[in-house]
Amino acid sequence: MSEDGSGAPIVRARGLRKEYGSGGGLVRAVDEVDLDVAPGEALAIMGPSGCGKSTLLHLLGGLDRPDAGELWVAGRRVDRLSERGVAQLRRHDVGFVFQAFHLMDELTAEENVELPALLAGRSPRQARRRAAQLLDQVGLSERAGHLPSALSGGQRQRVAIARALANEPKVVLADEPTGNLDSAATLDVLRLFEDLRAVGLTLVVATHDERIAATADRMISMRDGAFAGETRLAGGTRGNLAGLAGWGE
């Protein structure tokens, strides 16, 4: 159970560890991390580059295996899964969004979004229908036939978010999703994340973008592979807005 009793955590880690190198050059990229994420929660993990936040995210999504510790994601005991089990986790339970988008350059936006559904064994017709629906959701229906090279950075990231949702994951993991985006495209991504939360998706974002941290339910600061602090952000008052612009009384 999570601390506030809102149900079993959808992500739970105990003593999670990942090391690189060996001997004197041994680096603990993730150092005995304990984490509970409640279903439907939006969590931001913040910290300077090299603090281990990306490695942690990769462990949570089964892109990388831990050296020690226990990890549950969406009811699966991930640290004990076989390679095949981990592949299943990546295909069905988690969706990934990366800073550099990682789209297939030679496939159109629509084909990129279809791909995960096809790999998961859905029929081409189902995959196409789902892709069309998702591209509509991210506001890119009219660009469905474009190659990534014909899209702006913000549009590419929206395609990548649509792709992450293709198999209706329970958890979306995003690694610096706004790292390559300008201010307006960042706002688009924030809006999309807001939509995902509205439908109950769980969101874990590794970022150094304060804008994502500010809109999350909870923010964890990470330093040297470990958690250094945690903040829950409740909203202030909107009446304050004018004061922030130096306007008003």
Next chain:
Amino acid sequence: MQQEAVLAMLAKEPSSGSRLRARLNDALGPLGEAVNEGQVYVTLSRMEKAGLIARGEAAAPEAGRKVYELTAAGQERVADWLSEVAWPRPDLAEFHLKLVAAAQAGLADPVGIVDAQRRELLRHLRDVERAAMAEPGGSQAGLLLEGIVLRLQADLRWLEACERAWTNWRKK
């Protein structure tokens, strides 16, 4: 409320107080909520006394309604205001001295002060982001909200630098 900003809005055309307020609201979006009608009328009456605007009667479709228009002096003030390069200064020195004083006198932990301040700014940022998300794309108010977001980000980055520096200081 800044007199010149209201004055400049009248440069487009003579306008009634309520119409002026509607135009201010369009430009300010959610920030316009802080502007009440009373304030607009107080500002208008002050400017009228100062000879910057004059009351007249509206032309055709609104004939008979009272409207305010710029006088020659008002037009000159608007022109001066547009060419001004004054910029509101954030008072960073005060916060900086707060940290220095707290550390030197051992009154409080500067890192704790930075942390509390950061949480406060993140709360502000959250409010502004929410307002920005609700704003339709391409709105004038959206651009204003973007400006507030960027300034808060700059302040948060400085707090990060403060945190690093005072954490190192504490270790010594």
